[in-house]
Amino acid sequence: MSELVAIHDLSVSYGAKQAVKPMSFQLERGRIIGLLGSNGAGKTSLMQAMMGLIPFKGTINILGFDPRTQREAMLEHVCYIPDVAILPPWIEVQQLLQLMCGLHPKFNRELALQKLARTTIKLESKVKQLSRGMIVQLHLAIISAIDAKLMILDEPTLGLDIPARKAFYDMLVSDWCNEERTVLIATHQIDEIENLLSDVMMIKDGELVLHDQLDALEDRYIGLRYSSEHSAAVAAAAQLHCFRQMGGECAIFAAPFPPELEQFGQTFRVELADLFVALSQGERHATV
Numbered sequence: 133m134s135e136l137v138a139i140h141d142l143s144v145s146y147g148a149k150q151a152v153k154p155m156s157f158q159l160e161r162g163r164i165i166g167l168l169g170s171n172g173a174g175k176t177s178l179m180q181a182m183m184g185l186i187p188f189k190g191t192i193n194i195l196g197f198d199p200r201t202q203r204e205a206m207l208e209h210v211c212y213i214p215d216v217a218i219l220p221p222w223i224e225v226q227q228l229l230q231l232m233c234g235l236h237p238k239f240n241r242e243l244a245l246q247k248l249a250r251t252t253i254k255l256e257s258k259v260k261q262l263s264r265g266m267i268v269q270l271h272l273a274i275i276s277a278i279d280a281k282l283m284i285l286d287e288p289t290l291g292l293d294i295p296a297r298k299a300f301y302d303m304l305v306s307d308w309c310n311e312e313r314t315v316l317i318a319t320h321q322i323d324e325i326e327n328l329l330s331d332v333m334m335i336k337d338g339e340l341v342l343h344d345q346l347d348a349l350e351d352r353y354i355g356l357r358y359s360s361e362h363s364a365a366v367a368a369a370a371q372l373h374c375f376r377q378m379g380g381e382c383a384i385f386a387a388p389f390p391p392e393l394e395q396f397g398q399t400f401r402v403e404l405a406d407l408f409v410a411l412s413q414g415e416r417h418a419t420v
């Protein structure tokens with residue numbers, strides 16, 4: 133089996149609310165996947181189901197393990213971090229390392245110590261005595277010392293400032309990711325992670341509306357920048373989304389691009405953030 137994760141007909145409900153609607157997908161090894169979706173779209177529910185933390189329907193197979201019945205064995209290869217920006221403020225760094233030894237069977241304390249030795253963090257310091265940047269370094273030292281095959285991060289940089297967020301992702305890619313390991317990151321900060329991602333998944337109201345390699349999006353979606361006198365002609369075509377930008381009005385189309393519209397403006401490569409707005413607002417939802 134080349135894929136790391138195989139999900140078939142997965143759904144999650146809380147009473148009458150179906151938070152994850154039936155979806156099937158696979159994740160390959162060596163990928164960095166962004167999981168995008170508006171508030172309440174179902175990202176956390178999907179991740180928690182994958183970790184076997186909440187009841188679900190359908191099947192989930194992670195490295196050959198079923199999270200419902202083989203959770204403990206699965207967790208030797210999988211690491212789930214709901215919010216790395218929150219560590220108990222009272223805990224000392226050395227106590228945290230000790231705690232990690234008990235929490236994750238593949239945590240390598242020596243490796244974490246080596247990573248920490250490259251920073252100014254002292255083992256006897258409490259988390260509350262560290263700056264935000266240092267806390268990020270501590271997180272990364274811990275994460276990179278976990279020899280897992282799949283890392284699931286839910287809003288990992290919430291509460292961090294921009295340089296700390298950038299440092300987190302730079303270190304994640306250089307210290308942890310390799311061609312055997314896959315990381316799934318749920319975030320709202322699309323612009324900041326777009327350049328790291330190999331794949332993107334988007335969830336809207338519990339539905340998987342997009343799952344593709346980032347490179348493939350360029351061929352699948354096309355933007356058109358046009359002047360307002362052509363608004364009616366563009367609106368009549370089946371665009372996903374219209375918006376205003378400096379220099380004119382824009383529309384996003386799913387390929388193939390209607391050739392008759394080429395005369396009205398200039399086509400452009402669609403940014404992930406614009407595509408996110410287009411897909412999360414629904415088909416042909418004009419905002420101009």
Ligand SMILES: Nc1ncnc2c1ncn2[C@@H]1O[C@H](COP(=O)(O)OP(=O)(O)OP(=O)(O)O)[C@@H](O)[C@H]1O
Nearest residue numbers: 146149150151169170171172173174175176177178
């Ligand atoms: N324990 C729960 N009980 C009832 N409903 C829940 C529960 N957890 C989540 N939900 C509902 O399920 C839906 C999906 O929530 P979920 O937390 O998975 O979304 P999310 O995409 O992670 O959102 P956010 O980006 O705001 O964290 C929401 O409508 C939410 O209100």
